[in-house]
Amino acid sequence: MTQIAAKKNLSEAPDISSFYGRTQELAELQKWLTQERCQLVILHGMGGIGKSALARRLVDKIIHQYDYVIWLSLASAPPFSEIILKLMQFLTHGEQEADDIAPIMRCLHRHRCLIVLDSWEELIEDESENYTKYNNFVEIVAQESHRSSLLLLTRKLTHNIDILKGKLIRFKKLTEITPEAARQIFLAEGMSGTDRQLAELSQRYRNPLMIKVVAQQVKRVFSADISPFIDMSVFVGDAITKFLDEQFQGLAKIEINLIYWLAIRRNSATWNQLSHDSEQFLSDQQLFQTLNNLIARHSFISNNVEDIPTIYILDPVILKYTTERFVHEIFREILHLLNYQNLQGSELLITHSFITQNPQDEELNQEQMRRIVKPIQKMLVAKLGSQQQLKDELTQVISLLQYQGLSPGYAYQNISQLISVCQ
Incomplete structure (x- = not known):
């Protein structure tokens, strides 16, 4: 191995045979690293959006401007000691080992180095001493004066990373391609x-x-x-569904619920509409924070700033996936309700209205009937055998709720909507 090759280690980086678009993002990242000499650049965005491909393309363009370049994958959430050892052996050509950050920082002072840490989100579940050590390393690289750069790739921003401030720190959210x-x-x-x-x-x-x-x-x-x-x-087939299922696993229940409210609005939701839909269940402060998390940290929601007031939207594929997921969740909740004659376990049926109450938006209501109410009704009929059987059982549930004095949230309204299409 030549001395030059020994100073470049991209063995853990993805191979990219072709690359399209991202011209503006590529130029911006290159400027931050090579002209502004930023010490920490965080590239974030939802899974599959192309963070690693963009970063690899970027590294290929600027690799000659660094003394040392190394790409390290965190996909298996390795112990921090393992990463420190890899870094130190790479930066000293195997001559030294390290069990703390100080020797690494001395190398970053002496040489112009580029370190890429890919899949930062894999560490988030590990709220342990290991994660604390990683986070401490990133903070020191971001804040201590030196000649090098750290490029961090992550699906979502952790709180400790999100609050980092400084002239040599940049955040880039990667959204859908053109x-x-x-x-x-x-x-x-x-x-x-x-x-x-x-x-x-x-x-x-x-x-x-x-x-x-x-x-x-x-x-x-x-x-x-x-x-x-x-x-x-x-089209949302099995492979895309599995992929989005994995993305949803990283979300809190309150975040998933907000995505459902957005999907029900069919990508036409304003702040006031979301506030009205969720007012029985979320404070405005909770709604604001959850929207912020889904836009900035998880990149699940976009906001169309060209509209006044701002419209919050989902990618078309995520909209279809979320709607189908909501329909299946409601189907399961109603079956449970029919079997046990109580609302325990029927959270979505209570918290989310199938049809939003806006007499001026008949087109939206028709779309909600077509995309939500009728698919739920068809699945229930297939399970129970006939529309009349479904109507009879839902009518009994209405009577039960009235007898018990229970009409929490949207449950009564939603069941009534289902009865109305059983004619």
Whole structure:
């Protein structure tokens, strides 16, 4: 191994054969690291959005400007001592070992080094001494004067990282790619169709990982021809569902509930509407903090600042996934209610209205009926055998609630909506 090769270690970095779009983000990150000499840059965004690919492209462009460059994956949540050992052996060509941060910092003072830590979110579940040591290392790199840079990649921001301040600290949230970049990926994956069809498909799918999942399935089923696929509206298959299930596992219940309220509004939710929908269950302070977390830390929600008032929206794929997830959760809750004749375990049925009460928005109400109420009703009919059986059992639940003096939240209203379509 040559001396130059020994100073560059990208063995844990992803291989990227092609890269599309992200021109502005790439230029901004390059400026922060090479011109402004930022000591800590945090690149964050939801899974599959392309953080590692962008970072690898960035490293390839600027690698010659550093004495040492190393990429370390935290995907297996390794002990901090293991990372320190790797760093020290790399920076000293195997001549020294370290069991604390001080020798590493001396190297960062003497040389111009770039350290990439990928998958920071994997450490978050480990609220232990190990996580504390990692966090302490990041804080010292961010705040102590030296010649080097740390690039941190994460799906979500931890509180300790989020509050770091300083002239040499930058945060970059990575969102969906442009339709043109999405189109280029679809073409690179071998998709064929008219310009209009490709443009429509590229508006629906803007997460690079989801694009590749969809492309692989279209190849298998339609031999890469998107013409029949384009008529299927937004598609959320098993692979995308599994991927989004994993993303949702990192969310708190209050955050998932807020995403459900957003999905019910079909991407037309303002602050006042969300406040009204959740007023029995969330204070405005809780709503504000949860929105902030979902926008800034988890990157699940976007806000359309061009609208006044601001509209909070979900990616089309996440909207469809969330709606289907909500429908299945409600289905399970109603079955439990019919079996046990009590509302215990029916949280969503109580907290979320199937149909939002806004007489001026008939189109939204029709969409809610089509996307939420009727699918729930069809699943219940399939389970119970007939519409009349469902209507009879739901009517008994209404009578029970009235007899017990129970009409918490939206339960009575939601059950009444289901009865109304059992005609």
